[in-house]
Each structure stands twice: as C-alpha cells, then as structure tokens.
Amino acid sequence: MSTGFFGDIDPIPFEGPDSRNPMAFRHYDPDQMVMGKRMEDHLRFAVCYWHNFVWPGTDPFGGQTFDRPWFPANNMELSRHKADVAFEMFSLLRAPYFTFHDFDVKPDHDSFADNHRDLMEMRDIFAAKMQATGVKLLWGTANMFSNRRFMAGAATNPNPDVFAYAGALVKSCMEVTHSLDGENYVLWGGREGYETLLNTDLAQEDAQMGRFLNMVVEHKHKIGFTGQILIEPKPQEPTKHQYDFDVATVYGFLKRHGLENEVTVNIEQGHAILAGHTFEHEIATAAALGIFGSIDINRNDYQSGWDTDQFPNSVSEVALTYYYILQNGGFGAGGTNFDAKLRRQSIEPDDLLMAHIGGMDICAQALKAAAAMIEEGTLPDFVRDRYAGWQSAEAQAMLAGERSLDDLSARVLAEDLQPQPVSGRQEYLENIVNRYI
Numbered sequence: 001m002s003t004g005f006f007g008d009i010d011p012i013p014f015e016g017p018d019s020r021n022p023m024a025f026r027h028y029d030p031d032q033m034v035m036g037k038r039m040e041d042h043l044r045f046a047v048c049y050w051h052n053f054v055w056p057g058t059d060p061f062g063g064q065t066f067d068r069p070w071f072p073a074n075n076m077e078l079s080r081h082k083a084d085v086a087f088e089m090f091s092l093l094r095a096p097y098f099t100f101h102d103f104d105v106k107p108d109h110d111s112f113a114d115n116h117r118d119l120m121e122m123r124d125i126f127a128a129k130m131q132a133t134g135v136k137l138l139w140g141t142a143n144m145f146s147n148r149r150f151m152a153g154a155a156t157n158p159n160p161d162v163f164a165y166a167g168a169l170v171k172s173c174m175e176v177t178h179s180l181d182g183e184n185y186v187l188w189g190g191r192e193g194y195e196t197l198l199n200t201d202l203a204q205e206d207a208q209m210g211r212f213l214n215m216v217v218e219h220k221h222k223i224g225f226t227g228q229i230l231i232e233p234k235p236q237e238p239t240k241h242q243y244d245f246d247v248a249t250v251y252g253f254l255k256r257h258g259l260e261n262e263v264t265v266n267i268e269q270g271h272a273i274l275a276g277h278t279f280e281h282e283i284a285t286a287a288a289l290g291i292f293g294s295i296d297i298n299r300n301d302y303q304s305g306w307d308t309d310q311f312p313n314s315v316s317e318v319a320l321t322y323y324y325i326l327q328n329g330g331f332g333a334g335g336t337n338f339d340a341k342l343r344r345q346s347i348e349p350d351d352l353l354m355a356h357i358g359g360m361d362i363c364a365q366a367l368k369a370a371a372a373m374i375e376e377g378t379l380p381d382f383v384r385d386r387y388a389g390w391q392s393a394e395a396q397a398m399l400a401g402e403r404s405l406d407d408l409s410a411r412v413l414a415e416d417l418q419p420q421p422v423s424g425r426q427e428y429l430e431n432i433v434n435r436y437i
C-alpha cells in the first residue's frame with residue numbers, strides 16, 4: 001500500500017534507449033544478460049538510507065531545504081513512517097538492496113539501552129518489509145561520527161569509555177545486520193583521524209584502531225556472520241587527516257594488525273578523488289592486493305575539494321570502474337551502493353527517483369561498455385602482451401628469487417644487454433576505450 005509520498009506511480013519500467021520518459025530506465029534492464037549473467041546480478045544496486053531520508057538539505061550557510069513528512073524523525077512513529085517511504089522507494093526503483101546506519105533509522109538517545117531498544121524495533125520492522133518486498137540488505141553500519149560523544153573519534157578516542165561505547169554499538173549493528181541476512185558490514189572511520197598533532201598520540205591511536213578492528217573480526221566469527229567486513233577509505237573530511245587515507249594505506253594498516261585476509265575495502269568514487277586518485281586506480285589497487293570488496297558510487301565536484309556525493313553522470317568514468325571490477329571477476333558479496341544525494345534545491349519527491357534512475361542508467365550503460373571491452377579483448381590483450389617477456393625462464397628466475405644483483409650484472413655484461421624502449425601507446429588505448437562509450 002502506497003504512502004502517497006511519491007503520488008500514484010508504478011515501479012520504474014525499462015523502456016529502452018529511445019525512451020523520453022524521465023521516469024523510465026533507458027539502459028537498466030535487470031534481466032538483460034551481460035557476459036552470461038543478469039545485469040541486476042552484476043550491478044547489485046543498493047539505495048542508501050542516510051542521504052535520501054535523513055539529510056535535510058543543510059549546507060554550512062543554510063538549514064533544511066527538504067520538507068519531508070517524517071522530519072524531524074525524533075520519535076518512533078515518524079521513524080516508522082520514514083521506513084514506509086524508504087521501502088516504497090526501494091521497490092519503485094526495483095533496487096535489490098539497501099544500506100543503513102543505526103542512526104539513520106531511529107531517534108538518537110544518550111542512553112545506549114534506549115538506542116538499542118529502538119534499533120531492535122526497527123530491525124523487526126525491516127525484517128517484515130524485506131520479506132514483503134524482496135529487498136535485501138547489502139550492508140549495515142554504525143554511525144560513530146554524528147553524535148558529539150564521537151567528536152574526538154570512536155576507536156581512536158583518547159577516552160577509553162568512548163572506545164567501549166563504540167565497541168558495544170558495532171556489536172549491536174553487526175548483529176542486526178547478521179539477523180537481516182546482510183551480506184557485508186561496513187566500517188567507515190568518520191572521525192578516526194586528527195585535527196592537530198598538538199593533542200594527538202599517533203602510535204597510541206594506531207594501537208587502539210588495530211585492536212578495535214581485531215575485536216570486530218573476532219565477533220564476526222563468534223556469531224557466525226559470513227559476510228565481508230569492509231573498511232571504507234577516505235583521506236580527509238570530517239577530520240583534517242583521516243587514518244584510512246586510501247586503499248594502499250588501509251592495506252598497510254591491515255597487514256600491520258594481521259587482518260589482510262579478514263577485511264576488504266568499500267571504495268567510494270568521491271573519496272578516491274579527494275585522495276588524489278581516480279576511482280579505477282583505487283579499484284585496481286585493491287584487486288592487485290586481494291582486498292577488493294564493494295563500491296560506493298557517486299561523483300565529486302572536481303573544483304570544490306569536498307565530498308559532494310553527487311549522483312554519477314559520466315559513462316566514460318564509470319565504464320572504467322566496471323572494467324576493472326569485471327577484470328577482477330565481478331562483485332562477490334559486494335555491490336554498487338548509491339552513496340549519493342540530491343542537490344539541496346531538488347526538493348520534490350520525484351527528484352529522489354530521477355536521481356537514482358539516472359545513476360542506475362549510467363552504471364548499466366557503463367557495465368555494457370566494460371563488458372564489450374573485455375569481450376572484444378584488445379585492451380586486456382595489450383596489457384598481457386606488454387608483460388609477455390616475463391614468461392621467459394630467465395625472467396621467471398629473477399622474480400622467484402633465484403638471481404642476485406651480481407647475477408644480473410654478470411648477464412648484462414656477458415650479453416651486452418641494450419634494452420630498446422617500445423611505445424606505451426596510451427593514445428591508441430584511449431581511442432579504443434572510446435569505441436565503447
């Protein structure tokens with residue numbers, strides 16, 4: 001039964017690339033087969049709770065611009081209404097998954113027990129709605145950055161009682177995620193970082209964060225949660241220096257604390273850009289290190305230096321994203337989570353729908369382009385051929401630790417080696433990419 005929030009509309013249909021209907025998909029056709037798999041099963045779209053149903057449209061200069069019937073959602077009645085609209089939107093968009101923080105779905109209290117009670121009630125409401133709609137949980141997470149108790153961090157807080165509170169919160173949120181058959185659990189270290197070294201002990205905070213994540217992994221095994229634990233890297237914002245700067249930094253942290261086989265990464269487009277990387281750089285790095293998990297799709301404004309969380313709108317950018325994901329074997333338990341929000345002047349309910357329709361279509365178009373790049377083979381073949389010299393017996397011996405610098409020197413002299421450069425052919429390769437976009 002409809003909440004009336006979106007008016008009287010049907011689930012968004014697929015009408016094909018020639019459609020001029022703004023409330024229809026032009027490329028996202030869930031059942032279309034791409035490389036032997038349904039599009040829906042490749043993309044594994046998730047719609048997030050926080051940007052759509054919690055953020056009121058504020059910016060540093062102005063307050064609320066969105067007028068939603070469940071605002072300010074400071075009691076359970078309004079929270080239940082918010083859940084009705086959220087699940088209605090997931091269904092209208094035909095998104096197979098959603099994502100949420102505890103803080104998004106219920107009123108915020110000072111007492112842990114009050115928060116826990118409301119979270120349990122919402123869990124039961126979600127379980128019934130998931131059953132009724134078929135919408136599944138891609139991941140759950142704990143918000144350990146909004147309430148002022150977390151202003152100096154959660155796991156990295158100088159006060160051990162905040163560390164304990166954060167641990168208790170992750171325990172509840174992971175257990176709720178598990179009981180809703182969530183496929184992953186995310187930790188974004190929203191305030192795990194620092195503003196000034198003058199009040200910060202870096203070694204102490206690293207030890208705290210390492211122990212905290214180990215406890216999370218221990219608890220996952222204890223309760224039999226088989227989903228992935230995902231760390232979401234971000235270099236700055238809200239803190240000036242965030243510890244989970246980028247994929248490579250997170251990998252070093254995981255190695256240092258013995259977690260590289262337990263934890264993978266949730267990579268976000270806007271965070272990659274803030275770190276001075278491209279999204280595909282971060283994805284390919286995670287794949288090379290064996291820790292690729294999932295993605296948060298959005299885009300940043302390239303001029304602002306801020307995590308603007310806009311909906312993706314460039315096929316050429318997103319095509320390379322899926323190209324490297326497909327090269328890595330596609331998503332396992334991960335998926336494409338729209339961690340994206342409207343601009344604050346887009347105040348109508350159908351703006352929420354159109355933003356996702358456009359984003360889902362961009363991803364679908366990009367997936368088709370990426371699949372064509374792989375199936376046609378020129379790009380992967382080029383890279384393979386470029387490294388083909390490493391297949392020789394001598395090259396394999398160098399890699400396998402069977403040669404020393406003395407050996408290399410002796411051979412270079414004996415054979416009078418004078419290696420000749422070959423073209424990297426970047427423009428040729430860029431032209432090939434453009435064939436598919």
Ligand code: XLS
Binds near residue numbers: 186268
């Ligand atoms: C913020 C993060 C956040 C995480 C979930 O920048 O992207 O939204 O995805 O806590």
Ligand code: NI
Binds near residue numbers: 188268296339
């Ligand atoms: Ni995110």
Ligand code: NI
Binds near residue numbers: 268270307309
């Ligand atoms: Ni973000």
